[in-house]
Amino acid sequence: MKKILVILLLAGGLATATRAQGHWQLIKSTNKVAPRSECSLVVVEGKLYLIGGDGPARPVEAYDPKTDSWAQKAMAPFTMHHLQAVGLGDKVYVLDAFYQGGYPDQVPLPNVYSYDTKKDNWQKLAEIPAERRRGGAGEAVYNGKLYIVCGITHGHRSGTNSMFDCYDPATDKWTSLPDAPHIRDHSMAVVVGDKLYAIGGRNTSLHDADNFMSFFNKVVLDVDCYDFKTGKWSTLDAKLPMGTGGGTAVNLNNKIFYIGGERATDTQPNGPQKDVYCLDPAKDTQWQKVADLNQARNGVGGTVLNGKIYIAGGGGGPGGPPPPNGGKPGANPPPNGPPPGGNEGDIALEVFSLK
Known part of the structure; x- marks a missing residue:
């Protein structure tokens, strides 16, 4: 009986130790x-702003956690999707997005745009060099300047790259920086x-001869790091356990959380995922699996407010199917059709807490 009790206690302790945080x-x-999917979620002065999305031009939607309600704001000047918008001061900035053309031949924005949360309007800013x-690039803020890295230049056909650029909103100028070590988009x-x-991300430029959408499993596990102090790139030893695009x-608390996305494998067709991984870049040598999403998502927006992660939108929400034939032989793009994927219901706001 004592042996059985010890085994049960050990098993319980192991389960507690391995339970996702x-x-x-x-x-x-x-x-x-x-x-909406292929959108972005940004925090500005205590409110969440949902920006962009596939389909026609979308209004900005603002969520106030104090009233637990959404308010519709200014309409975007045109369609904006496949973007990671960023907040600075009282504005939201968009440095990358597709705005014209049908899948897979979308055209990227020719200018930087900002949304003023105080005036509730959009402003056209500097032209982006052609x-x-x-x-499908990554964007971030550092010391009052905006940075964009990687992406894809020709819709979902070609042009996956490792480009790195800086936009200074104070001068409205665009500067090219050294390329990242790896190409990636989404x-x-x-x-x-x-x-x-x-x-994260993948190489959407890779298409098999008999399967245009084979790019779904061309995910990038390497994590590249740019040191602003030295101006040099490096690649972490810690690779993502499972990659995704979108x-x-x-x-959150100086730890990186990578959330959701879509992927295909050799045995599974493409589909949205629930996986969430965490890395403390100051000390961790590998990513840690944390609690899964309640709903699998691709093209989801995410941000941090008051010590919690918020996500909204994304394909694969309530009733949202994975892309048709994703990752299967013979899967070719519908001419001038919508991008693969779907979503039903509402934007399905979800929040992550460590406590």
């Missing part, structure tokens, strides 16, 4: 917001301390 909770706001325009960027991390990434 944190938890995700779906938030039922007082009002619903129409679903050869540096792209969508990826994210996160700043922790004095370093920027290029994370995930989101945030900095």
